Amino acid sequence: xxxxxxxxxxxxxxxxxxxxxxxxxxxxxxxxxxxxxxxxxxxxxxxxxxxxxxxxxxxxxxxxxxxxxxxxxxxxxxxxxxxxxxxxxxxxxxxxxxxxxxxxxxxxxxxxxxxxxxxxxxxxxxxxxxxxxxxxxxxxxxxxxxxxxxxxxxxxxxxxxxxxxxxxxxxxxxxxxxxxxxxxxxxxxxxxxxxxxxxxxxxxxxxxxxxxxxxxxxxxxxxxxxxxxxxxxxxxxxxxxxxxxxxxxxxxxxxxxxxxxxxxxxxxxxxxxxxxxxxxxxxxxxxxxxxxxxxxxxxxxxxxxxxxxxxxxxxxxxxxxxxxxxxxxxxxxxxxxxxxxxxxxxxxxxxxxxxxxxxxxxxxxxxxxxxxxxxxxxxxxxxxxxxxxxxxxxxxxxxxxxxxxxxxxxxxxxxxxxxxxxxxxxxxxxxxxxxxxxxxxxxxxxxxxxxxxxxxxxxxxxxxxxxxxxxxxxxxxxxxxxxxxxxxxxxxxxxxxxxxxxxxxxxxxxxxxxxxxxxxxxxxxxxxxxxxxxxxxxxxxxxxxxxxxxxxxxxxxxxxxxxxxxxxxxxxxxxxxxxxxxxxxxxxxxxxxxxxxxxxxxxxxxxxxxxxxxxxxxxxxxxxxxxxxxxxxxxxxxxxxxxxxxxxxxxxxxxxxxxxxxxxxxxxxxxxxxxxxxxxxxxxxxxxxxxxxxxxxxxxxxxxxxxxxxxxxxxxxxxxxxxxxxxxxxxxxxxxxxxxxxxxxx
Ligand code: PEP
Ligand code: MG
Numbered sequence: 001x002x003x004x005x006x007x008x009x010x011x012x013x014x015x016x017x018x019x020x021x022x023x024x025x026x027x028x029x030x031x032x033x034x035x036x037x038x039x040x041x042x043x044x045x046x047x048x049x050x051x052x053x054x055x056x057x058x059x060x061x062x063x064x065x066x067x068x069x070x071x072x073x074x075x076x077x078x079x080x081x082x083x084x085x086x087x088x089x090x091x092x093x094x095x096x097x098x099x100x101x102x103x104x105x106x107x108x109x110x111x112x113x114x115x116x117x118x119x120x121x122x123x124x125x126x127x128x129x130x131x132x133x134x135x136x137x138x139x140x141x142x143x144x145x146x147x148x149x150x151x152x153x154x155x156x157x158x159x160x161x162x163x164x165x166x167x168x169x170x171x172x173x174x175x176x177x178x179x180x181x182x183x184x185x186x187x188x189x190x191x192x193x194x195x196x197x198x199x200x201x202x203x204x205x206x207x208x209x210x211x212x213x214x215x216x217x218x219x220x221x222x223x224x225x226x227x228x229x230x231x232x233x234x235x236x237x238x239x240x241x242x243x244x245x246x247x248x249x250x251x252x253x254x255x256x257x258x259x260x261x262x263x264x265x266x267x268x269x270x271x272x273x274x275x276x277x278x279x280x281x282x283x284x285x286x287x288x289x290x291x292x293x294x295x296x297x298x299x300x301x302x303x304x305x306x307x308x309x310x311x312x313x314x315x316x317x318x319x320x321x322x323x324x325x326x327x328x329x330x331x332x333x334x335x336x337x338x339x340x341x342x343x344x345x346x347x348x349x350x351x352x353x354x355x356x357x358x359x360x361x362x363x364x365x366x367x368x369x370x371x372x373x374x375x376x377x378x379x380x381x382x383x384x385x386x387x388x389x390x391x392x393x394x395x396x397x398x399x400x401x402x403x404x405x406x407x408x409x410x411x412x413x414x415x416x417x418x419x420x421x422x423x424x425x426x427x428x429x430x431x432x433x434x435x436x437x438x439x440x441x442x443x444x445x446x447x448x449x450x451x452x453x454x455x456x457x458x459x460x461x462x463x464x465x466x467x468x469x470x471x472x473x474x475x476x477x478x479x480x481x482x483x484x485x486x487x488x489x490x491x492x493x494x495x496x497x498x499x500x501x502x503x504x505x506x507x508x509x510x511x512x513x514x515x516x517x518x519x520x521x522x523x524x525x526x527x528x529x530x531x532x533x534x535x536x537x538x539x540x541x542x543x544x545x546x547x548x549x550x551x552x553x554x555x556x557x558x559x560x561x562x563x564x565x566x567x568x569x570x571x572x573x574x575x576x577x578x579x580x581x582x583x584x585x586x587x588x589x590x591x592x593x594x595x596x597x598x599x600x601x602x603x604x605x606x607x608x609x610x611x612x613x614x615x616x617x618x619x620x621x622x623x624x625x626x627x628x629x630x631x632x633x634x635x636x637x638x639x640x641x642x643x644x645x646x647x648x649x650x651x652x653x654x655x656x657x658x659x660x661x662x663x664x665x666x667x668x669x670x671x672x673x674x675x676x677x678x679x680x681x682x683x684x685x686x687x688x689x690x691x692x693x694x695x696x697x698x699x700x701x702x703x704x705x706x707x708x709x710x711x712x713x714x715x716x717x718x719x720x721x722x723x724x725x726x727x728x729x730x731x732x733x734x735x736x737x738x739x740x741x742x743x744x745x746x
Contacts (some may be wrong), residue, residue, distance in 0.1 A: 010035035010148065011256040024320045025056035032148055033129065036141065040109055040130035043152075044070070044077050046123055048406065052077055054104070059130065064104040075099030075339065076114055077126045084123065088117040088142055090620045091135045105526045110134035119153040123387060124356060140468075149272045152201040154279055162288035172403040174379035176354060176396075177641065179365035180700060182374030183417050184352030184394040185410070188386045188403070189326035191334035191341065197713035200279035205271050207307040212277040215317035219310070226336060275394050285311035326350055331392040333383050334696050338513055343476060346371055352394040354401040360674060362636040363513050367473065368623075369677070369696040372452055376401055378638055389495050390400050401665075431462035435704045443686055445704060450474060450673060452490065455497035457697035465501035466674040467620065467694025469494060472508045473548065475516060481508075481543065484550045491554025504561035504620070505551055506599070507544060507576070509533045511634060527635060528625075533566035538575055548583040549681045557589030563597040563620055572609045573598050573615065593615035598670070601606025606654070613665035614654070620694070621658070646675045647684060649723055652732065656723075659689035670694055679706035679746050684736060687715040702746070709745045 025043050028548075033041035040059030044052040047069070052062070054068040065661025073082040079097045080087050089095050089453035092112035117124040130653055137145075186296070202208045251274045266287065270280035273490060325420045326332070334341075336357050342364045342508070345353070350373070358365055358377030368375035374396035380381070386403050390645050391404040393413055397420065402409060420564035435443040444464040447457060450637040474490060475481050482490070493501055510516055511532020524530035578597050584594055597618035598605070603626070605612060613619075623646060628635040631644040632653070645651070662669035670692035675681040677695030685693065687710075695703065718739055722732050 010144070010323070011151065014151055015203065018201055026058075027060040028152065029056045032127070034147075036129060036144060036148075038131055039374060040106075040128070042128050042130075043117070043286040044081075044128070045117075045127060046081070047073075052081055052125060055125070057104075060470070061105040063101060064101070068101050068104055070099060070101075071489050072123075073513070075101075076112060077128060080114040080116050080126045080128075080216050080708050081123050084116050084118060086113070086146065087419050088113050088137050088143060090136045092128075092130070105316060106130065108132055108315075111137070113137045113142060115149045115150050115705075117153045119283075119387075122387070124153055125662070149693075150202070150270070150283065151274060153284070154275065162644050165535075168316035169591060170381070174354070174382050174401045174403075176358070176376035176379040176401050177358050177377050178361075178396045178397050178399045179355075179358060180353075180368035180371075180373055180375040180396060182352065182372065182394075182396050183413065184329075184331050184392075184396075185405075185413065186329040186351050186373060186392060187327050188333050188388055188390045188392045189345075189350065190386065190388050191332055191337060191345070194316060201274055202271075202276040205274065208271045208275070209268060209275045211318060212264075212271060212280065212670070213312075215277065215314050215370065215655060216264060218317040219313045275554040277688065278315060280715050281311055281314045281318070327389075331394050333392065335378075335383055336712075338515075342367050342373075343473075346373060352396065354382055354390075354394055355393065356380050356383060357638050359638050359641040361638050366448075366674065367450075367695070369698055370450060370513050372698055373466055378724075414541075420518055424701075427705050428709065430701055430704045431460075431588060433462075433704075435464070435707055436685065437707050437710050437712050438465050439713050441686065441691075441712050444670075444692040444706060445700050446504075446670070446692060447700065448677075448694050450694050452493060454697065455494060458497060458501065461697050461700040463501070463697070463700055466494070466498055466503040467670055467692060469503060469505045470509065471505055472510050472514055472516075475508070475510070476514060477641040483514065484553070487547065487550030488553035491551050492556060495558055495560075502559070504563055504595075504597070504618075506563075506565055507534070508548055509565040511536055528628065528636075534564045534572060534576060535566065537564075539573060541579055544576065544579050545583055548580040549587060552584055552587035552591065555591045558591060559593040559595075559616075561595045561597070562598055563618070565599045565622065566601050566625065567598040568602040570605075570611045570615065573612065577615070599625075600658070601629070602628050608656075609661050613667050618668040618670070619658075619662060621655075621671045621673065623668070623671060623675040627675075630654075633686045645733055646681050647733045647736055648731045649729060652684070652688065652719070653689045654721060655685065655690065663689070668692065677703060679703050679744075680736060680740055681708045683707060683712075683715065683740070684719065685746060686710070687712045687719055706744055709743075710744065715739070716745065 010032070013035065014028075017027060017031065029041040029043055033039070038059075038376045040057065042057040042060055045055040045056050047053045050072040052065055052072065053066065055066070060597050070078040072078050073222075076087055076089065076092055076095060076097055076745055078099070083527070085362070087268060089112050092098055093110065093649065098193045109132055112128055112130045113278055114126050114128040117127055127145065129145060170628050209412060264284070266282040267284040271277060271282050275283060280589045319725050326345070326348055328349050330343050330349070331352045331354060333354050335355070337355055342353070352374040353368060355364075355375065355377040356379055358375070365377070374394055376394060376396045376399055379401045382401060382403065390404055393405040393409065395401070395413065395416065398415070403411070435445045444469030447454075447461070447463045448455065448468040449455065449466055450470035452474070457467070491505065508531070509652060511530060512527045527727070531539070551560060555650065562580060564573060567573045567576075580596060584590065595617040597616050598612065599605070599620050599621060599622045601622040623634055625632070627644065627646060633640040633644050658669060669690065672694035674695075676685065676693040677699030679702055682693055682695075686707060693703065722735055
């Protein structure tokens with residue numbers, strides 16, 4: 001879009017109109033028609049259902065306002081909204097797309113110039129001018145109307161219009177898979193692209209241009225410093241590692257883009273047309289993002305992140321930091337999210353999360369469940385479609401996110417919220433009762449936790465203990481591996497909270513999607529199968545020993561349970577246990593009992609069960625990782641999330657065999673993957689003989705309720721018959737669900 005300055009008088013008057021407060025669209029169209037000397041000026045706004053409605057006109061019949069409607073793609077106006085391109089037509093009525101609307105009285109007007117009203121990639125409507133004479137509008141006139149359209153879009157977004165005139169931007173419903181249960185309703189906060197600035201119009205373009213130049217200089221200086229110091233350019237470049245060289249290349253490309261910045265010139269032009277420096281940066285970055293999005297080349301599309309990053313840096317340099325603090329109860333919208341980022345947002349008080357990509361066993365999802373933060377993923381395009389502050393309704397029970405919900409939907413939502421409350425209240429009654437099945441089997445239901453703030457959940461849900469304490473989560477929250485005394489204090493607090501209930505601490509499970517910035521981690525093609533978890537601990541024994549010491553000190557003479565993640569063979573278990581025992585020999589007071597176990601997450605360990613069962617004090621099945629390696633299906637790839645099933649013959653047969661082997665060896669066996677927290681899976685595992693299930697707090701009472709109504713003996717008979725059929729079924733979920741419908745109350 002051209003950004004040549006429109007007539008200054010029009011811009012000045014538009015700004016004056018904005019400054020007066022809410023201005024009706026009617027006044028705007030009057031002003032534009034008068035200043036641009038056109039006989040007609042009309043604004044069509046986007047209404048729910050992809051419909052453009054005539055919202056204001058100067059020159060067409062007033063009766064048509066609120067009546068004339070065109071679908072996106074229909075008529076000239078609809079075509080402009082569909083393509084996002086302006087149309088300049090000397091003889092509009094003979095254009096193939098023309099759709100006649102008699103009520104407008106437009107028969108009189110031959111020529112038409114229609115320009116999209118678009119902001120941050122979203123179509124808000126169309127502004128059109130018309131004249132009787134058949135003529136093509138001059139390039140300067142087109143530029144003027146485009147500038148007006150840009151200003152108008154900014155004014156609308158800044159809330160200048162009255163609610164009645166405000167384009168009712170379409171409500172958007174997105175199907176999304178639930179990752180952490182719950183409901184939330186609040187204003188959107190976006191992770192990634194910068195929030196649009198609060199002030200969009202400025203009176204002094206010179207001052208704004210000077211601010212932009214200063215900010216650009218500050219940004220470039222920052223980038224240069226990052227290059228020179230951060231990547232060590234000045235010192236012996238020939239000695240650089242390939243990784244360093246690669247990082248330099250990326251940074252150089254980034255710096256070049258920042259220096260060249262055709263988009264920055266566009267920002268300057270936008271300032272000339274009356275925007276603040278912030279609004280101009282935001283607008284130009286949004287435009288560039290939109291152009292890049294249409295590019296098929298994945299490398300170039302990846303540069304989108306750079307543009308976002310750069311725009312963010314510029315806005316920060318312009319003093320725009322405050323834009324990132326979310327309103328309380330906000331719903332976070334993000335393309336992807338790592339666990340550290342989630343924690344960061346959590347501390348800022350968000351009420352729910354909608355992701356475009358994410359899967360149930362990803363760590364961000366696990367964390368969301370632990371924090372009781374509703375989360376859903378798979379809402380493709382939601383980040384794009386939303387503006388910060390838009391209302392978002394998140395139903396992470398059914399799997400839906402709705403942007404700008406309508407009143408009816410809000411009411412239905414309130415009813416769902418109520419139903420959920422009463423279901424949870426019914427489960428409350430089970431809190432202080434032991435987990436007993438209908439046929440009298442007693443199970444241990446434990447918690448998976450990782451943060452101090454989750455410890456109160458133990459009493460809140462009546463858990464039997466902590467079956468998996470993810471020690472790395474606190475480190476991720478802090479952004480660093482803490483020292484021994486600090487760790488010891490933290491572990492002591494966990495044991496204090498548990499009282500006489502058992503706690504199993506898992507040693508650091510860093511790497512893959514739980515990368516700590518301080519821990520130099522080479523780039524890997526397959527980080528989930530990479531240098532992570534116990535491998536990292538064995539290669540950096542000081543890290544593991546220090547943690548063992550902290551755990552023993554924290555236990556302070558109480559009983560202690562420690563387990564290792566991602567054990568691939570017995571030798572690794574032995575090596576890790578030896579490190580712990582070496583520390584245990586030194587730390588006083590010694591724990592009253594020290595149980596050392598392994599997680600079953602890597603399939604190779606299944607073929608060393610003989611020696612393993614001899615040496616471990618307990619085993620815990622980590623279904624998240626075990627299933628990803630068993631099926632060769634990345635746990636954080638959304639497209640694979642439902643492809644392979646825990647309730648399938650290979651997994652269930654394996655579980656039955658594991659139960660038998662562990663029982664014969666007298667070794668306690670538990671399950672601590674996410675599947676343990678799903679009622680149907682939990683009941684099936686119990687029927688196979690698993691007696692300890694460890695899960696996130698939000699699921700515990702629901703699982704207890706399902707177990708209370710389940711006759712495990714009956715279920716086992718049914719299950720054996722299913723497995724006995726050995727018919728190559730990919731999943732037994734359907735028949736098991738049907739059985740559960742009849743026999744279990746969830
Ligand atoms: C697992 O893999 O099942 C597990 C419990 O560990 P995490 O999810 O932390 O990898
Ligand atoms: Mg794991």
